[in-house]
Amino acid sequence: xxxxxxxxxxxxxxxxxxxxxxxxxxxxxxxxxxxxxxxxxxxxxxxxxxxxxxxxxxxxxxxxxxxxxxxxxxxxxxxxxxxxxxxxxxxxxxxxxxxxxxxxxxxxxxxxxxxxxxxxxxxxxxxxxxxxxxxxxxxxxxxxxxxxxxxxxxxxxxxxxxxxxxxxxxxxxxxxxxxxxxxxxxxxxxxxxxxxxxxxxxxxxxxxxxxxxxxxxxxxxxxxxxxxxxxxxxxxxxxxxxxxxxxxxxxxxxxxxxxxxxxxxxxxxxxxxxxxxxxxxxxxxxxxxxxxxxxxxxxxxxxxxxxxxxxxxxxxxxxxxxxxxxxxxxxxxxxxxxxxxxxxxxxxxxxxxxxxxxxxxxxxxxxxxxxxxxxxxxxxxxxxxxxxxxxxxxxxxxxxxxxxxxxxxxxxxxxxxxxxxxxxxxxxxxxxxxxxxxxxxxxxxxxxxxxxxxxxxxxxxxxxxxxxxxxxxxxxxxxxxxxxxxxxxxxxxxxxxxxxxxxxxxxxxxxxxxxxxxxxxxxxxxxxxxxxxxxxxxxxxxxxxxxxxxxxxxxxxxxxxxxxxxxxxxxxxxxxxxxxxxxxxxxxxxxxxxxxxxxxxxxxxxxxxxxxxxxxxxxxxxxxxxxxxxxxxxxxxxxxxxxxxxxxxxxxxxxxxxxxxxxxx
Amino acid sequence: xxxxxxxxxxxxxxxxxxxxxxxxxxxxxxxxxxxxxxxxxxxxxxxxxxxxxxxxxxxxxxxxxxxxxxxxxxxxxxxxxxxxxxxxxxxxxxxxxxxxxxxxxxxxxxxxxxxxxxxxxxxxxxxxxxxxxxxxxxxxxxxxxxxxxxxxxxxxxxxxxxxxxxxxxxxxxxxxxxxxxxxx
Ligand code: FES
Numbered sequence: 001x002x003x004x005x006x007x008x009x010x011x012x013x014x015x016x017x018x019x020x021x022x023x024x025x026x027x028x029x030x031x032x033x034x035x036x037x038x039x040x041x042x043x044x045x046x047x048x049x050x051x052x053x054x055x056x057x058x059x060x061x062x063x064x065x066x067x068x069x070x071x072x073x074x075x076x077x078x079x080x081x082x083x084x085x086x087x088x089x090x091x092x093x094x095x096x097x098x099x100x101x102x103x104x105x106x107x108x109x110x111x112x113x114x115x116x117x118x119x120x121x122x123x124x125x126x127x128x129x130x131x132x133x134x135x136x137x138x139x140x141x142x143x144x145x146x147x148x149x150x151x152x153x154x155x156x157x158x159x160x161x162x163x164x165x166x167x168x169x170x171x172x173x174x175x176x177x178x179x180x181x182x183x184x185x186x187x188x189x190x191x192x193x194x195x196x197x198x199x200x201x202x203x204x205x206x207x208x209x210x211x212x213x214x215x216x217x218x219x220x221x222x223x224x225x226x227x228x229x230x231x232x233x234x235x236x237x238x239x240x241x242x243x244x245x246x247x248x249x250x251x252x253x254x255x256x257x258x259x260x261x262x263x264x265x266x267x268x269x270x271x272x273x274x275x276x277x278x279x280x281x282x283x284x285x286x287x288x289x290x291x292x293x294x295x296x297x298x299x300x301x302x303x304x305x306x307x308x309x310x311x312x313x314x315x316x317x318x319x320x321x322x323x324x325x326x327x328x329x330x331x332x333x334x335x336x337x338x339x340x341x342x343x344x345x346x347x348x349x350x351x352x353x354x355x356x357x358x359x360x361x362x363x364x365x366x367x368x369x370x371x372x373x374x375x376x377x378x379x380x381x382x383x384x385x386x387x388x389x390x391x392x393x394x395x396x397x398x399x400x401x402x403x404x405x406x407x408x409x410x411x412x413x414x415x416x417x418x419x420x421x422x423x424x425x426x427x428x429x430x431x432x433x434x435x436x437x438x439x440x441x442x443x444x445x446x447x448x449x450x451x452x453x454x455x456x457x458x459x460x461x462x463x464x465x466x467x468x469x470x471x472x473x474x475x476x477x478x479x480x481x482x483x484x485x486x487x488x489x490x491x492x493x494x495x496x497x498x499x500x501x502x503x504x505x506x507x508x509x510x511x512x513x514x515x516x517x518x519x520x521x522x523x524x525x526x527x528x529x530x531x532x533x534x535x536x537x538x539x540x541x542x543x544x545x546x547x548x549x550x551x552x553x554x555x556x557x558x559x560x561x562x563x564x565x566x567x568x569x570x571x572x573x574x575x576x577x578x579x580x581x582x583x584x585x586x587x588x589x590x591x592x593x594x595x596x597x598x599x600x601x602x603x604x605x606x607x608x609x610x611x612x613x614x615x616x617x618x619x620x621x622x623x624x625x626x627x628x629x630x631x632x633x634x635x636x637x638x639x640x641x642x643x644x645x646x647x648x649x650x651x652x653x654x655x656x657x658x659x660x661x662x663x664x665x
Numbered sequence: 666x667x668x669x670x671x672x673x674x675x676x677x678x679x680x681x682x683x684x685x686x687x688x689x690x691x692x693x694x695x696x697x698x699x700x701x702x703x704x705x706x707x708x709x710x711x712x713x714x715x716x717x718x719x720x721x722x723x724x725x726x727x728x729x730x731x732x733x734x735x736x737x738x739x740x741x742x743x744x745x746x747x748x749x750x751x752x753x754x755x756x757x758x759x760x761x762x763x764x765x766x767x768x769x770x771x772x773x774x775x776x777x778x779x780x781x782x783x784x785x786x787x788x789x790x791x792x793x794x795x796x797x798x799x800x801x802x803x804x805x806x807x808x809x810x811x812x813x814x815x816x817x818x819x820x821x822x823x824x825x826x827x828x829x830x831x832x833x834x835x836x837x838x839x840x841x842x843x844x845x846x847x848x849x
């Protein structure tokens with residue numbers, strides 16, 4: 001180790017006092033790595049990169065976030081709307097969480113396939129599980145912070161898990177909450193812990209790498225390196241290979257950030273938390289779904305072991321059982337390559353886990369309950385029955401004498417699995433599509449597609465509809481008058497719009513609050529002073545705020561479009577509608593309090609466009625989508641530039657990697 | 666490791682050039698990309714759009730009597746609005762520029778002689794100078810006195826004595842009517 005010598009005096013001076021250079025030389029440059037690692041071995045370094053991105057984006061988000069229940073939701077929206085590049089930071093962070101789990105799941109399954117948990121790598125494996133557990137806790141608490149409906153109800157459900165434990169259960173739950181329900185103290189402590197845990201993960205990662213460098217990397221053949229001919233130095237071979245992998249991964253990750261930033265999210269989380277109303281279908285984030293399915297699989301009470309406790313114990317056991325894996329798997333052969341039977345069971349186990357995830361994302365009804373129970377049984381059987389027996393009866397194929405050349409071309413399979421997992425993640429989140437198929441406008445909305453941008457004229461017309469019609473009942477409190485500059489209004493026009501309304505001024509010198517005309521910097525003034533007044537004026541039903549409407553419903557823009565045009569003058573036969581309600585095909589339950597808001601010529605457009613009701617619906621939906629996603633134009637055009645850049649960089653890295661590896665093959 | 670190190674060496678001179686080119690090109694593009702990627706992070710710490718939008722303050726000056734001052738908040742900072750007396754205006758106009766550390770004519774610091782409007786933040790290290798209230802010390806030049814390290818400002822808000830390097834700055838403002846001023 002102390003063979004490190006440099007010509008640089010300063011380097012030597014530091015080295016003698018703190019051997020950082022020899023350590024880097026030893027562990028990042030010379031580190032002898034099996035020469036036959038395939039692309040599945042990229043995922044460890046990818047996860048490390050993802051961790052760094054999460055910490056960086058998280059740090060800058062924290063600078064703008066307020067962890068108080070009355071401010072949290074709006075502070076996140078302020079990040080999205082007002083903070084410079086705030087939308088980018090938040091979408092990087094939110095999608096980054098899903099990416100982190102995709103990477104780590106692949107990393108774990110790679111370990112399962114190639115037997116990376118077997119001697120002498122048990123401790124390396126344990127630390128990995130600890131990282132995974134810490135990630136789950138971090139991800140869960142992070143999801144609570146935006147304080148939307150899913151945040152709140154997710155927090156309620158997950159913290160209530162602990163109430164299943166006899167005697168201490170309620171004590172633990174109260175301790176987690178700091179009150180009698182999920183509330184401000186809960187949010188505050190979750191924020192503090194969410195900030196802390198990633199740094200604990202960093203510490204665990206250091207241990208993980210330390211353990212790795214002690215026992216050295218496993219490899220696709222699962223046999224030990226027998227001598228120098230089996231290994232190559234980490235640098236430059238694996239540095240460039242990892243960098244190339246990072247380039248590919250970034251393109252995959254950023255495609256979501258720039259074009260489908262809410263793919264993994266739940267529309268309900270764009271509705272502020274309401275402790276009085278639970279959304280009809282609540283699901284955890286996709287990466288917990290298999291465990292959620294295990295939790296729900298237990299429905300029969302046993303003496304001393306109520307179903308609730310069984311489920312909770314099973315869920316925790318499902319993860320903790322991984323700690324026993326090095327001993328449950330009795331085979332001495334590591335790689336599934338040489339274990340014809342285990343290989344089949346590996347894929348079965350993976351499929352089983354995916355089915356569990358699917359079941360976890362659906363309502364617990366009918367056949368799905370049984371399916372979940374069968375899969376749960378199989379999950380445990382895999383570890384407790386199949387693996388111990390396999391090791392005894394399986395006849396492994398002969399192992400090669402030493403590590404040979406083959407570098408398995410895993411790239412295509414990896415791409416498939418990443419896309420598959422991502423699709424699974426998004427699909428598992430999607431609400432089961434109740435209700436009729438939604439209407440679509442004759443021509444697609446202008447902002448759809450890879451390059452689609454808002455149609456400015458439609459936005460202006462949409463504002464006119466909002467201004468003349470919707471705003472008589474609906475608020476839009478996240479949008480300020482000044483924002484209308486984005487859709488092409490001049491400063492004077494904006495001033496005039498603002499001045500139509502009044503807001504309370506600062507108390508004057510006598511302490512009296514008088515009203516002043518609203519200014520461009522004010523938020524759009526709500527039609528009613530408060531929710532109660534709004535309810536009273538609307539027959540008891542509160543017209544929802546429209547700021548995020550296009551994002552807060554499944555398929556938001558189409559839903560609103562359909563709703564606008566989905567009225568029926570009289571309720572159809574067999575669908576009685578209560579007094580004072582109206583029939584709408586697309587509203588859940590069909591009975592809506594809002595009378596049909598638009599009709600032909602309800603506005604006369606200043607630009608002369610004919611105001612058919614389809615036109616009006618298209619325009620208002622365009623405007624509402626802009627109100628919900630004002631960053632969309634900037635996001636997509638940045639996305640195109642970033643992708644072109646990453647394409648070039650990744651191609652260069654690929655060429656360089658080929659050049660470096662050429663002499664090895 | 667020594668015996669593998671040669672593996673990393675390209676087999677020909679041609680390969681060497683190609684490899685060097687790729688190495689520098691990749692490193693260059695990578696460094697540029699990283700640099701560009703850092704900008705959103707840095708820029709997120711600049712004032713946000715809502716913060717920038719709150720940058721005007723309206724002041725009703727009809728109630729400020731000659732000789733009086735009021736302090737209003739503009740962009741989170743105190744702004745001094747002083748209704749100057751004729752003699753204060755006269756001393757401000759007569760100051761010889763040789764006596765001034767940061768020479769500026771009084772006429773360049775006002776829009777209407779009786780109204781002096783200044784950002785009330787000492788140009789030394791940011792304290793708020795005294796002199797707004799009748800009982801406050803106003804320093805040797807009858808304007809403002811900064812208690813932190815003893816800077817004296819005159820009736821035009823110019824630095825006359827003490828460690829501060831510059832005059833109290835004049836914020837952008839306009840008279841929107843005879844009785845109101847919009848700062849910002
Ligand atoms: S801050 Fe005013 S004199 Fe130093």
